[in-house]
Amino acid sequence: MTWSSRKNGPQILRLTKVMLVASIALLATLVTFDNITDYATNFEFVRHVLSMDTTIPSSGVRYRAITSPTIHHIAYGLIISTEGVIAVLCWAGASRLLRALPRPAEDFNNAKSLSYAGLGLGLMLWQLGFIVIGGEYFSMWQSSTWNGVPAAFRFVMMIGLTLVIVALPDENKSTLTSG
Numbered sequence: 394m395t396w397s398s399r400k401n402g403p404q405i406l407r408l409t410k411v412m413l414v415a416s417i418a419l420l421a422t423l424v425t426f427d428n429i430t431d432y433a434t435n436f437e438f439v440r441h442v443l444s445m446d447t448t449i450p451s452s453g454v455r456y457r458a459i460t461s462p463t464i465h466h467i468a469y470g471l472i473i474s475t476e477g478v479i480a481v482l483c484w485a486g487a488s489r490l491l492r493a494l495p496r497p498a499e500d501f502n503n504a505k506s507l508s509y510a511g512l513g514l515g516l517m518l519w520q521l522g523f524i525v526i527g528g529e530y531f532s533m534w535q536s537s538t539w540n541g542v543p544a545a546f547r548f549v550m551m552i553g554l555t556l557v558i559v560a561l562p563d564e565n566k567s568t569l570t571s572g
Contacts (some may be wrong), residue, residue: 404494406564407501413555414508416514418483420551425476428469439469441539442527448535457531475518482511490559498563505559512556519548537538 428435443449443465445458485527486508493504523545527533534542 395452402568403498406561407490407494409489410508410559411494411559413558414490415487417512417552417555418480420486420548421476421480421483421515422509424471425480428473428476428566436465436469437474438539438541440465440534442533442541443468445531448532449540452532452535454532464510472522475522479515479518481512482507484512486511492520498501498565501563509556510557512552515552516549516556519545519552524549525547539540 401513439464443459444453445455448455459468486505489504490501493501496504523533523541528540528542528545533540
């Protein structure tokens with residue numbers, strides 16, 4: 394490895410962090426856009442999960458079902474709003490990280506707060522909202538048609554990995570060490 398590549402390594406890692414946060418921002422933007430522009434199709438998902446009408450008929454937890462269309466629309470509105478906030482926070486976080494890219498490590502580390510907020514909210518929506526509440530409380534996993542747990546798990550893994558990488562502290566490297 395040459396001196397030049399070692400010197401640029403921290404910058405490449407920082408740029409990777411920016412791109413990862415931006416990719417989650419894009420994901421949340423597309424999900425928000427799709428849920429708004431294809432409201433009826435995606436609303437059916439929420440309606441079926443909350444109504445529990447495609448879970449195992451003999452399930453002992455079907456008393457949890459919510460069949461009110463008003464509640465379905467409110468829940469879906471909250472999901473879409475949360476996705477939009479995730480997008481805004483992650484775009485703002487990526488922008489802040491990009492501006493801090495050439496600055497000292499302390500400045501770059503201090504620029505991570507909006508990214509943390511967006512990624513944390515993303516974890517809460519897809520882990521708590523979809524996997525815990527939708528998957529377990531409303532037994533979404535029992536539905537062969539409306540089971541969103543695998544997709545939510547993919548989102549949680551992408552966002553969680555991004556959060557771990559972004560959280561790695563950046564350090565100023567004034568001298569190179571061998572190794």
